[in-house]
Amino acid sequence: MSDLLAAVTTAARATPVSGIISAVNHGRDKPGLIPLWAGEGDLPTPRIIAEAAAKALYDGATFYTHQRGIPPLREALAAYYERQYGRPFDPDTFFLAGSGMQAIQIAIALSVGAGGEILVPTPAWPNVTGAASVIGATAVPVAMREEGGRWHLAVEDLAAAITPATRAIFLNSPANPTGWTADLATLQAILELARARGLWIIADEIYARFVWTGAPRAPSFLDIAEPDEKILYVNTFSKNWAMTGWRMGWLHAPLALKQTIENLIQYSTSGVAEFMQRAGVVALEESEWFVKRSIERARRGREVVSAAFAGNNRVTFAPPDGAFYAFFRVDGLGSSREAAFRLIDEALVGTAPGTAFGGIGEGFVRICFLRSEDSLTQAMQRITRFLDN
Amino acid sequence: MSDLLAAVTTAARATPVSGIISAVNHGRDKPGLIPLWAGEGDLPTPRIIAEAAAKALYDGATFYTHQRGIPPLREALAAYYERQYGRPFDPDTFFLAGSGMQAIQIAIALSVGAGGEILVPTPAWPNVTGAASVIGATAVPVAMREEGGRWHLAVEDLAAAITPATRAIFLNSPANPTGWTADLATLQAILELARARGLWIIADEIYARFVWTGAPRAPSFLDIAEPDEKILYVNTFSKNWAMTGWRMGWLHAPLALKQTIENLIQYSTSGVAEFMQRAGVVALEESEWFVKRSIERARRGREVVSAAFAGNNRVTFAPPDGAFYAFFRVDGLGSSREAAFRLIDEALVGTAPGTAFGGIGEGFVRICFLRSEDSLTQAMQRITRFLDN
Numbered sequence A, B: 001m002s003d004l005l006a007a008v009t010t011a012a013r014a015t016p017v018s019g020i021i022s023a024v025n026h027g028r029d030k031p032g033l034i035p036l037w038a039g040e041g042d043l044p045t046p047r048i049i050a051e052a053a054a055k056a057l058y059d060g061a062t063f064y065t066h067q068r069g070i071p072p073l074r075e076a077l078a079a080y081y082e083r084q085y086g087r088p089f090d091p092d093t094f095f096l097a098g099s100g101m102q103a104i105q106i107a108i109a110l111s112v113g114a115g116g117e118i119l120v121p122t123p124a125w126p127n128v129t130g131a132a133s134v135i136g137a138t139a140v141p142v143a144m145r146e147e148g149g150r151w152h153l154a155v156e157d158l159a160a161a162i163t164p165a166t167r168a169i170f171l172n173s174p175a176n177p178t179g180w181t182a183d184l185a186t187l188q189a190i191l192e193l194a195r196a197r198g199l200w201i202i203a204d205e206i207y208a209r210f211v212w213t214g215a216p217r218a219p220s221f222l223d224i225a226e227p228d229e230k231i232l233y234v235n236t237f238s239k240n241w242a243m244t245g246w247r248m249g250w251l252h253a254p255l256a257l258k259q260t261i262e263n264l265i266q267y268s269t270s271g272v273a274e275f276m277q278r279a280g281v282v283a284l285e286e287s288e289w290f291v292k293r294s295i296e297r298a299r300r301g302r303e304v305v306s307a308a309f310a311g312n313n314r315v316t317f318a319p320p321d322g323a324f325y326a327f328f329r330v331d332g333l334g335s336s337r338e339a340a341f342r343l344i345d346e347a348l349v350g351t352a353p354g355t356a357f358g359g360i361g362e363g364f365v366r367i368c369f370l371r372s373e374d375s376l377t378q379a380m381q382r383i384t385r386f387l388d389n
Helices: A003-007 A010-014 A019-027 A047-058 A071-085 A100-111 A127-134 A155-160 A184-197 A255-266 A274-286 A288-309 A336-347 A373-388 B003-007 B010-014 B019-027 B047-058 B071-085 B100-111 B127-134 B155-160 B184-197 B255-266 B274-286 B288-309 B336-347 B373-388
Strands: A094-097 A117-122 A138-143 A145-147 A150-152 A166-172 A200-204 A231-236 A249-252 A325-330 A364-368 B094-097 B117-122 B138-143 B145-147 B150-152 B166-172 B200-204 B231-236 B249-252 B325-330 B364-368
Touching: A003 B255, A010 A127, A010 B100, A010 B255, A019 A336, A047 A274, A047 B047, A071 A094, A071 A249, A071 A274, A094 A100, A094 A255, A100 A127, A100 A166, A100 A200, A100 A231, A100 A249, A100 A255, A100 B010, A117 A127, A127 A138, A127 B255, A138 A155, A155 A184, A166 A184, A184 A200, A255 B003, A255 B010, A255 B127, A288 A325, A288 A373, A336 A364, A336 A373, B010 B127, B019 B336, B047 B274, B071 B094, B071 B249, B071 B274, B094 B100, B094 B255, B100 B127, B100 B166, B100 B200, B100 B231, B100 B249, B100 B255, B117 B127, B127 B138, B138 B155, B155 B184, B166 B184, B184 B200, B288 B325, B288 B373, B336 B364, B336 B373
Parallel strands: A117 A138, A117 A166, A166 A200, A200 A231, B117 B138, B117 B166, B166 B200, B200 B231
Antiparallel strands: A094 A249, A145 A150, A231 A249, A325 A364, B094 B249, B145 B150, B231 B249, B325 B364
16 A cells, blocks of 8 residues: 555545446446446436526526525425425425435435444445445445345344444435335334434435336335434436436435535535526426336336346346346356456446445346347347357 | 434534625625625636537536546646646546535545544635534634734644644635735745644645736645645636536545545545536636636736725725735624625625634625626725725
8 A cells, every 4th residue: 555545544545446336447448338337328318408507507507506406496396296295395405416426425424424323225336335434434234135136125134233323224215226115114114113213214215216016106205204204315316317427416304404404515515506406497397208208218128138037047137126227146157246347348238246236246236227128138138148158 | 403403413513604605695685786705706607618518418428427537627637737837747646526625525534534633724715614524523723823914824833733633734825715825935834844744735726826926826835745745636617717606626636546536536426527527628728718817807806906995994904915805804893794794784795704714704804806897896885985984
């Protein structure tokens, strides 16, 4: 280790390399590769949203603005929530952030803090663990149970992991990478556990619209919790509106935290570009057609993957209940990392190793199926042909 | 305090309200007010930069991208530094961040960490203290010395403030709000102090181009330090290119920290929008004319303020050596906060209270003079007429 690296803080040095980014960095420039490694589709942001940002740029919306978000966008979020959850919301309970990632970082700073522990059902998107690490908090993995490629969280496992240092439960449902989608009874049990033990819940429901159980959206803590519960909802424009590259997300949180959250935003990124926020209004108010289109693409993508893996005796895979990932086990390709990198190098399909989502993901590989049917079909042919050889 | 607020972490709860934002929130909607409270000019981002972002948006640069910044932008930064400092720089020593603020937050996480102390010459932009607070670090103010409205940092005061917990020195030169601009001998003394005591330096040189001593730019640690010193340079597109609202900044740091900084970016905001980064290339490579124009506006603004305050026996003011703020004391308007708020309410000029920059700023008020001569002349007439009554 260089002297300089030795001189940085232990927390910074301990912050792990993202296994997803490692895969992307490994294969980024491979000609002809079909990239299924990241949590994004193949469509750019809808033109109507891009145009709103461009217009705002030309109109000079390039100055400092409201730290919590411009009022029209917070109002549009409240209206969107009312459409989704069937009751009114206060615009002052919404806080714009420079990505869903930043919303999570703020939520962990609010609820966990240095020295605290947060329970994370695992396999899990690795950035929650990373964000905890940055501020000296500890993400404690709670192993989900798996059978035949189908994962679920047992609430008793969550309860058993609570220690005196536990401050919060991170709940991502529908879940990345497993697709596990909690039913209302499970959410209710988790809420009661959190209440009984005085814990915060950080609810990551960013895939709520992508659900394959027949329901119009996934069950949410918003369906069962009181308005002033210790729940911090983190969300993003990334997935619904193909805005992964924009870095714009939000928190929905109790009104009592308004000034504290504004302060945390002020001292981390000092808000989100107004020209992006104005485009966010157009996403929420005029781009529902695109969300529906994306959901249909993902639904079809799930079918393509399921058909490709059906009867393949080297692959263990169960079609997920939610989100837009296939998380599958492959026999005979070596470790997760070897499997993912061989699929990148030899099948020219960008995949993420299961171990990027925690040690429990060993043996698994993740692909994203939010993609055109043609491209995804080609990718699945590459994968299955490679596995057949 | 509500139960919910009582349940958040001590660090989050202790994070202070920005005194600048308080002033802005107080006066934001006052009709006819001339806003001089924030660190930004009155010109929007140049059209050529906005057009580059719009074009990139239409071209679909809306996907996840390089966490450290796209190569063309890091190369453009290296070339810009070569033009400014007269020697080559490695593009891999530049790291894009979602604002200069985030660059500071990352720098503090790298060098100070929870429980550590960072020395901050004060009066100082309050966000450094805020960013330290968020991660459980402590910003220790080091009082600058003042005479007749002219401030300077005595290196012996810095040395005297070092404790076993000290990890870093934050040095902002030219300084906000005081305009103090360290000469090379002072920078050398600070560098030697940091070397001798094993401290990091976080160098905030964002106002380097705005200097009124006759020099083409302010002296920099880059003029005297070795490439692999424990120095983290934080910077931003905000000031030079009127991009305050964009939230785009960068770090320049030793190559050995490359992966660690990439990880910290990954787990805080996961990078900067590619369409903004492409516009950043145009800022660096094709918009030097605008920087020169802004410098000229600020130079003229400094003269307008100096002329308006000359001979005013209620005002203590010394024209600053650098940056674009007038930091002045007013007699007989009550506390700093009262003075700033009365200037907002009664003179219709947006000002920031001196105490926003630390207790040592009591009695002072800050205004930004990067503004059209007409508007600034009008603002100064309002202030001086109000003070004459």
